[in-house]
Amino acid sequence: MPRRLFPLALALLMAFPRPAMALDASVWLELGKVQSLQADFIQVQTRTILKRPLESSGAVRFDRPGTLTWAVLTPARSTFSMGGGKATMELPDHRAHRVVDLATLPEFKRLAASVMVWLQADPVAVARDFTTTYAPSPPTIVLIPVDPTLGRLVKTIELGIAESPFRVAHVRIVEPTGDTVEIRFSKVVLDGVPVPDPAP
């Protein structure tokens, strides 16, 4: 190619938008590039043991490789954190503080990691623990547990994917009892860069 045509070709390439990434197993590689994530969340649980759906809100922060803080601010304060080989649950209003050494319970650690697999975005763990279905429109990933222990807790995990940049925008967990948990994220900050909330 003549040297003068190269900038032109480049300009042409840049002039056209990149096509949407096909939603397949490679999505985990994209999601896995995120080193830190923080966001506000609203979680709605619909359960038979509840009089009405329980809405809670708070903030989540994740730092790769495996530090997670899940802080619920309403209706009751609680903080769940994992990291350094320990899981900590704190209920400040009830002066309850429980620390579990995950190293002593490797199965529990794996269970917890499986539930939060969408944050870790570990393709090996996903392939090992779930049967995965990718739907392009709306971009959704459906995870069905393979492990029966996890299967007793979770029937499916649906991850709603947002693009630009790639991230999990909402999660819907369906339990074997029919109970559901929906989590929506807002004010997402990826690797220190705020991401605009998608249009409602």
Add this chain to the structure above:
Amino acid sequence: MTPHRQLLALLALLGLSLAFAVRTEVSTNLLDALPTKGGFAEAYAEAQRFSLLDTILVDVDGSARPEALGEAIDNLGARLEAHPELFSVRYRVTLADAVAIHNAAAPHLAVLVDEGWLRETTTPAGLTVALQAAAARLSGPTGGLVAALLPTDPLDLGSTVTASMQQAGAGEGIAVVGGHFLDTTGTHGLLLVRTKGAAFGTTRASPLYKTLEAELAATPLPARWLGSAKFAAEARETIQSETQVAVGAGIALVAAVFLLAFRSVRPLLGTLPPALLGAGLAGAAASFCSPVHGLTLAFGGALAGLGVDYWIHLYLHAQKDGVGENFATRLAQGREALRHLGGAYAISVLATVTSFAMLVSSAYPAVSDLGLIGIGAVLGALVCVVLVGPLLYASLARPGDRVPSIPLPERVPGWLAAVGIVGLCALAAVAVGVRFDGDPRSLDARTAPTAALEAELDARWMGGATSIPTRTTPHLGTTAALVVAEGATLDEALAALSPAVTALSQRAPGVQVQSPLGLLPGPAERQARADAVADVVRIEADFAIAADVAGFDAATLLPGLRATLTATRAPSLTTWAETPLAELLGRTVRVDERGRATVAALLRAMSPEALRHAQYEVELSGADARFIHPAGLAELGAQHIRTELLTRSGLALGLVLLYLAVRFRDPVRVLAAAMPSLAAVAGTLGCHALFGHALTPASGPALVLVLGLAFDQGIFLVEGEQSGRSGFLAARAAILMALANAFAGFAGLLAASHPAVRGVGLVVTLGIASTAFGAFVLTPALLENPLTTRRWLRHGAFALVGFFVLDQMLALAGRIPPPSVTLPAVHQLDVRSATDRRFGPHRITRSQGIWVATLSGTPAEIGEAAAHLSGPIRDRAEADLYRTFNRLVPNRFVQYGLARGLPFLGRAIVTDSPPAYLEELAAYTQIGADPWRWLAPTYTRKLMMHALHDVGQAMVGTPMLDGCTGFVAGGQWTADGHWLLARNWDFGGGDPFSEDKAVIAVRRDGAIPYVSVAMMGLAGVVSGVNEAGIGIALQAAASDSPVRPGAPMIFIAREVLDSARSLDEAEAIVRARAGFVSEAVLVVDGEAGEAAIFEVTPDGVERRSAGTHLAQSNHLRGRHAGDTLNVERMAHGTTVVRLDRMQALLDERPVDIGRAIELLRDRGGYPDGDERAINADIAAHGVVIDATARSITVGAWPNVAGEFVTFRLADLLADELDGAIAAGADDPVRSLRVHLERERAATEAR
């Protein structure tokens, strides 16, 4: 009988005995040597049943590849689990374990949860909290788990139960990492293997041993194992090899002795037939008690050597006047000698058989077998000598053979005999203190690598607690124990165990308890828990309201709640069958086919001290349960040996003396014949006592063997003397030969590494040496020079009587006559439990681990009541004080000097002390038996104990006392304006002062009521406060003022509390009494609001105002500040550092009781136990006195680490004896660890 027939008869006998002997089965299993009946056997069986003795530690070394450790543990654990017929294995905790436990517990939750927790949780407030917490947890990322569990367990009891049960079995120093048991470095893993069979039977060929070795060899990482099975296998090999070597060496040495003495092999050949027939009949006897332990057989075989003695006597006696020229003459000589020795043989064999017959009834099979074997050996040898002895002599002796001359004088000076007898008397007196080590594991042996491995694994996995070598248990783990209870049903057994486990969990720090009660609550616990949730309707109503508020649909949760609360069905053994807890139950519960149950709590203490305290708490709990631990086993075994040895040896000695009396009919000859035996007993036991060696189940019976040997020598010597000089010389030569042979045979055992084998060697060699002294010095002296000997004996007796008279005169001169006191004797002691004793209006109980007592009335009434109430506490304290005395003053001569000398100080004490206290003490000493009366008269001794503080300070240079740190504070320097006095009483007088400390409220007629803390039976005061608000504490000090015997300081302190209502009055009392020694007396006046420190010396009293706050340690700061002793103490002691620290902390901010406790617990950044710290973990008590509130806040054992409990004087006087907890415990285990380090250092120093 013709010689031919004699030979034929011998051969027939030999053949017959060998035919029996070959049927004997030899065992190396110690169980075959231990008692099968009696207390020891029962305790040992229980220790075996509950795997106390049979736990094997498997250590996997991952230091080279830490990342592979977990996999290696799993790999090894799985392979060991493949041998369920040999052992069970515990090596990891898994989530599946937790799920299984959770599922098993689910139907019984309300029965498994603590009653207090249930009551609190089911109040309206508790339910609200529980449900709101559930809602909060529901919002977390593990909400799904919470939601799944709530419908069946709305109060989340399951997680509480599961969490507590999962901890079962984890020990101190063991971290659970990745589900595995790792050490603190994370480089070593632990597997616990419990053997199915008794470890004592193990050999290297046992399936258990071989399997372990094979599986461990196949691990990818190095793994080693340790346990009783290894010790048993090694002991077997050591015993076998060392006994074989010793026997081989013995035979060679015996041959050498013969060759050296006779310079011919012929006499040696003559020993063979009697030795062979002796061994043959010994073997035949053994066949009747087969299987016979190898140790028994080895020592029994040595007994055949006794038969050699009969031959030697015959051989030498026959040639005493020259050997005949031809066979016939020699045969006649032999027959004549046999006729002459017939009497000696008869009495000798009677004596020896009597000795061994005493052993036959022993509870130890090893010992009873030895008795039977011994009888066989002796009879065999004698029969042989009687049958063919003359024939042998005629065949072997040659003209020219002579009785060997022995290098010992024929005549013994009388004075030497007298000195010898006095010496033996002294040894016999010392022998009373001989120790017995009855622990069967003292027969174990460690090879050097195993001993090193034991030390290493002990330090890694047991916190080093079991590696403390003690004199009584040189290599035993002393920190494991069992509490065992029985019942006709499982419920009965659990109910019996329950109080003990409750006491252990509440008041035994440093002790891990595994009991079945957590999994199988007893009837009392179940009832209490059912009562706690009995009002289901009310709870459901409150629950519905709380659920509604928390956002739950109550209707979906109420069925689960009702099911949980009403599920009163008790869990059973099958409940836990599918969980890892089944293994724990398997070790702690036994139910026989009739339903009779035995349950056990397994204890693992961090130190012997912690275990001893645990035992005390179990005793005080009133539980109908037995406390079993290795040291206890050893004590039981020792009692057995002591009883058996003393009764049987004594009986044998008595019978033999009777035979001798019948035979010789002359007291001097009887005494002469018995001398070697008496010397053997006194010498052997006395030397053991002097050098601190204990007799074991192996070495104890060897004493009887020595007795048998010694009887023979005395008898032959006296018989020889009766047959003339040549007969006497021949007997002496034969005795020397016999003793030399025995010595040669057994001396090799002294070099053995096995303690049991070496112990036998020691007993026999000491016995032989003593026998020789008796036979060559005492017996000849009595026989040849009776008049001189008697004269010297008379001198010796006069000297003994003179000493006794002088001693008694000294004792009488030192005796302090108690004041005349008439005991009221109007009340009866009412013992309601081990911790609740009442005597009329007087009472003692225990609150939060602290004794609390109230006493009132006249001095006589107070003394009488204190004695009745203190009862067992007093006995325990006395025993402990005696141990402390022995520890601090180990030299017996110095002890004797103190016992006789110190009471002379008592006269000055009596003159200076308030008569009321002496009357109280006199009344106290009139009640109860006094096992220590031999030391000094009871009243005299008790009075001197009240001066222990002063005498110790004056004489010992204060090593026990230089450590008290305290302060006074009040007014603006306390939070509520109250006047406080706080102090640590660092007094090394022994454990009772800390463990049995007592808060005592006293209302004496005519005196101000007061409360103080020290211990029961103390008529004085160390720290206390009276109703007028005067608080006082004593702290040791030093000055150059000469000691002036007078009223003990604790009496002066009590007089202040009895009488003073102001500092001025307190000062007047102190000035009036002056001081025995120098002292800093801290006094506060809660009423007037002031405090002072009186610096008391024998010269006078100096009052120093304390202002609002002032610290005090152990030096004087007034006019005696420059005294040499005070300056030395400041320069070289820790007093200045402690004072500066306390003052600095005090200056920081005003204090209250809580802050005061913090200061008393301050370690100042020093290493734990450093005596520069205020809290050096040595305080007998820590106390905060609130003089304004008239209360006393005392720390429970240990030191200041236990809970601090407040007692108000007014409450105590109103018979409200329960204290209120002012501060929780402060890591008592840490304090105990300091004790452990001190004990270890002291042991190493010893």
